[in-house]
Structure formats: C-alpha cells, structure tokens
Amino acid sequence: MRTKKIAATVAVAAVATLGFAAPASAISASTADLYVLHAVPDTTVDVWVNGEVLLPDFAPGTLTDPLDLPAGDYEVVITLPNDPITSPVIGPATLPLAAGNSYTAVAHLDASGAPTATLFTNDLSTIPAGQGKLTVRHTAAAPAVDILANGAAAFSNLTNPNEVKADLPVGTISAAVAATGTTDPVIGPADVTIQEGVNTIVYAWGSLEDDNLALAVQTISGLHSTPDGVNSGQAGLVADPNPALVGSIAAAIALVLLAAVGLGVRAARSAR
Amino acid sequence: MAKVTMVVVTIAAALLLAACTATASAPEATPEPTPSAPREGAVDAHSAELVPVVPIAEPTLIEIPSAGISMVVRAVGVQADGLMELPEETAVAGWYRFGPAPGSESGTTVLASHVDSLEYGIGPFAALRNLVAGSEITVTDSSGTLHRYGVTSVSSVQKQQLPVADLFDRVGPRRLVLITCGGQFDYSTLSYSDNIVVIAEPLP
Numbered sequence: 001m002r003t004k005k006i007a008a009t010v011a012v013a014a015v016a017t018l019g020f021a022a023p024a025s026a027i028s029a030s031t032a033d034l035y036v037l038h039a040v041p042d043t044t045v046d047v048w049v050n051g052e053v054l055l056p057d058f059a060p061g062t063l064t065d066p067l068d069l070p071a072g073d074y075e076v077v078i079t080l081p082n083d084p085i086t087s088p089v090i091g092p093a094t095l096p097l098a099a100g101n102s103y104t105a106v107a108h109l110d111a112s113g114a115p116t117a118t119l120f121t122n123d124l125s126t127i128p129a130g131q132g133k134l135t136v137r138h139t140a141a142a143p144a145v146d147i148l149a150n151g152a153a154a155f156s157n158l159t160n161p162n163e164v165k166a167d168l169p170v171g172t173i174s175a176a177v178a179a180t181g182t183t184d185p186v187i188g189p190a191d192v193t194i195q196e197g198v199n200t201i202v203y204a205w206g207s208l209e210d211d212n213l214a215l216a217v218q219t220i221s222g223l224h225s226t227p228d229g230v231n232s233g234q235a236g237l238v239a240d241p242n243p244a245l246v247g248s249i250a251a252a253i254a255l256v257l258l259a260a261v262g263l264g265v266r267a268a269r270s271a272r
Numbered sequence: 273m274a275k276v277t278m279v280v281v282t283i284a285a286a287l288l289l290a291a292c293t294a295t296a297s298a299p300e301a302t303p304e305p306t307p308s309a310p311r312e313g314a315v316d317a318h319s320a321e322l323v324p325v326v327p328i329a330e331p332t333l334i335e336i337p338s339a340g341i342s343m344v345v346r347a348v349g350v351q352a353d354g355l356m357e358l359p360e361e362t363a364v365a366g367w368y369r370f371g372p373a374p375g376s377e378s379g380t381t382v383l384a385s386h387v388d389s390l391e392y393g394i395g396p397f398a399a400l401r402n403l404v405a406g407s408e409i410t411v412t413d414s415s416g417t418l419h420r421y422g423v424t425s426v427s428s429v430q431k432q433q434l435p436v437a438d439l440f441d442r443v444g445p446r447r448l449v450l451i452t453c454g455g456q457f458d459y460s461t462l463s464y465s466d467n468i469v470v471i472a473e474p475l476p
Contacts, residue, residue: 129349224442229432233389
C-alpha cells in the first residue's frame with residue numbers, strides 16, 4: 001500500500017514537472033523547448049514520457065504547444081490508447097534535450113512505412129529584416145522528393161527523415177512536393193505564407209502507397225531583427241544651428257568685412 | 273546524468289509530499305484514480321493543418337489635430353542597407369509593415385516620415401518636436417477602425433543611439449511610435465544628427 005502510494009505521488013510530481021507548458025520564448029539557460037507532432041496516419045496514440053502518459057489520445061496531424069523542460073534525457077514510448085507501456089508501437093526512444101534549444105519530436109512513418117520517431121532541432125537563429133525562414137521536413141512513407149516553389153524545384157532530393165531550410169523574402173509561395181526529378185505533385189500545390197521573422201516548418205507526412213500524403217505546419221515566431229536605423233531627413237531645412245558651422249560662418253563674414261574695409265581704405269587713399 | 277538528477281529530485285519531491293500527507297493525517301483516504309474517468313492531457317495541442325495566414329489591417333491615415341497633421345500612411349519595409357524604408361514624399365508617413373499594426377494584440381506600431389527633402393520641402397512631421405505629453409493621435413486602418421493614442425514622450429536621440437530593439441518591439445504592450453529627423457544637419461553626408469521620437473500609448 002505504502003509503495004503504491006509513493007509510486008502514485010512520484011507520478012504526480014513527474015507530471016507536474018513535465019506538464020508546465022510555456023511560450024516559445026521561455027527557453028532559459030537550463031531548459032529546452034519540446035514540441036510533439038503526431039504524423040502517423042489513422043492511429044490515435046498515447047505518448048509516454050519518462051514512464052507517464054503525457055499525451056493521452058493524441059490524434060494524427062496534431063502538434064503540441066512547446067513544453068519548457070529542464071535539459072536532459074527523456075525517454076519516450078508511444079502506445080495504442082490505454083495499452084501498457086510494455087506494448088510500444090514506437091520506442092522506447094531517448095530524447096537528449098540540450099539547454100537553449102528548441103526541438104520537435106515527430107512520430108511518423110519511415111520511408112518504407114514503419115512507425116518511427118525523429119527528434120528535429122528547430123533553427124532559432126535570427127532572420128534578417130524582411131525575411132522569413134522555410135524549413136521542410138520529410139517524414140512520409142515515400143522516396144526522395146523535390147520541393148517545388150511556384151512550380152520550380154527549390155530543394156532537391158530530400159529524403160526521410162531529413163530537412164532542408166532557407167531564408168526567403170516574406171510573401172506567399174505555392175509549394176508542392178514531387179518525386180525527385182519530376183514536377184508532378186504528390187502533395188499540393190498549397191499556399192505557404194513566409195512570415196517575417198518566423199520559422200515556418202512544413203512536414204510532408206503520410207504514405208504515398210496509402211494515398212494519404214499531407215502537409216503539417218509548425219511556426220516559431222520571434223526570430224526577427226529590426227531595421228538598423230531611420231534616416232528621415234535630406235535637406236537640413238529644419239536643422240538646429242550647428243555651433244561649429246555658425247563659428248566658421250561668422251569668421252568668414254568677419255574676413256569679408258575686414259577685406260572690404262581694407263579695400264575701402266585703399267580706395268579712399270587712391271582717390272586722394 | 274541529468275536524468276538521474278531529475279529522478280532524484282522527483283523522488284525527493286515525492287517523499288516531501290508523502291511526508292506532508294502523513295502529517296495531515298488520514299493518508300489512507302486518498303482516493304484512487306478512477307480508471308473510467310476521461311483522460312486529460314497535461315499539454316495543449318492543436319491541429320497542424322496548413323491554414324491561410326490572415327493579414328492584419330494596415331494603417332492608412334494618421335491625424336494629430338493639435339499639430340495640424342493629417343497624413344496618408346503607406347506600408348514600407350527595409351532598404352538594402354538595413355535602414356527603414358521611407359516614402360520619398362514628406363507628406364506621406366511610412367508604416368513598418370514587418371512589425372505590429374494598430375490592430376495587433378501586442379507590440380509597437382512604427383510610423384516614420386522624412387522631416388524634409390530637397391524635392392518635397394518640409395514635411396508635416398517637422399511639427400512632431402512641438403508635441404507635448406497628452407497630445408492626441410488617431411490612426412485609421414484599412415478596416416475603418418480608428419485607434420486613439422495619447423503622447424507620453426517626445427525626445428531627441430542621436431541616430432547612432434536609437435534604441436531600435438525597444439522601438440520596433442513586437443511582444444510588449446500596444447504602442448505607437450513616430451520617428452523623424454532633427455538636430456543638426458551635416459551637409460557633407462546630407463543627414464541629420466538626431467531622430468525625433470514620439471511615443472504614444474492607446475487611449476481607452
């Protein structure tokens with residue numbers, strides 16, 4: 001009885017530790033952000049972290065808010081709903097979370113269609129003003145693909161479970177996914193908005209064979225930079241007086257006056 | 273290593289909790305979790321489906337009655353050299369379109385305009401330096417909404433010292449910042465020494 005009660009209390013403490021959700025900017029010197037994405041089609045699951053169900057009845061195509069977690073190793077197991085942790089569908093897998101980083105743990109299919117999990121590190125680097133970042137991750141049961149932007153191949157030969165990324169000017173691109181070397185879309189085209197200072201992460205997920213390929217999207221904002229300054233005048237029409245300039249103008253006027261006086265004196269003399 | 277630490281911490285917390293429960297007496301009365309109860313997650317989650325990004329209403333008009341200012345507002349970005357882009361016309365104010373708009377939930381809406389130009393002469397923003405605390409500013413956006421602000425400060429800042437991270441803030445309270453030029457003029461670089469910065473906060 002006593003053992004059971006302590007076990008239950010440990011569970012409460014563990015959930016309390018893990019269950020503290022916070023905004024993306026909450027990463028501190030000792031914590032990491034973890035998002036969890038479910039990208040295995042058709043199968044609702046339970047996600048266990050360190051022996052406790054963190055995400056019960058987690059549905060395909062669902063993304064969590066970021067969890068602000070103390071840095072360290074976390075053990076993840078994915079089971080069918082209400083199944084014991086001893087009957088995993090995926091895992092156990094160890095997620096090494098380093099302080100100051102942002103991660104997305106994705107439950108997905110590998111290229112041949114078997115369930116797996118991948119821990120991606122999200123790029124939090126500052127983006128130049130006027131641009132956004134596009135990250136594309138291949139988490140689908142499909143061979144290598146090209147990512148088409150506005151009809152042309154923007155990224156080539158992306159394979160599961162890898163990513164490609166680039167900073168792009170803000171705007172909307174028509175994005176599609178096609179088998180490498182082709183331009184006939186297997187996903188899309190779909191409009192993807194590149195937002196300023198935002199890392200837009202697009203996942204290709206599902207299964208080519210089962211005809212359920214789809215896109216999932218995650219955005220991480222707050223990565224913007226600012227203009228370097230504001231240069232908002234060109235003519236000096238409303239400038240304050242410049243003391244140095246006033247001094248030199250005064251000196252110039254004095255010189256002119258002196259010269260004039262000198263000339264005047266000379267003129268007066270020569271007139272005599 | 274960190275995992276071990278965490279386990280130790282949680283066990284310590286558990287023992288602490290157990291101790292507390294014990295001193296509170298009647299530990300046996302703690303109810304067992306009901307297996308049939310609906311299960312709730314400790315974490316919020318949402319659909320990761322691709323949804324269109326809804327653009328925010330852009331500011332279109334700024335009026336400052338006490339300074340006789342009524343100016344059209346145009347969306348601008350950044351120049352290749354990293355400085356904020358500005359409308360050439362001194363009678364038009366530029367809105368930094370990558371930052372917040374008046375209708376945004378947070379952050380600073382930045383409007384800036386040339387104080388003067390050889391082609392367009394002296395602009396309305398030349399009057400900003402004469403604003404006083406409490407002066408009212410209204411900004412109308414493309415949805416027709418009128419946003420009212422009261423001036424809280426007017427300052428002259430050396431351009432190199434302009435606190436851009438603060439003025440172009442996106443997460444703090446809603447604010448309006450107006451920027452133009454002032455101070456002395458350098459005829460060799462054709463630029464002013466200072467920025468005139470007006471900070472205004474939303475009025476109820």
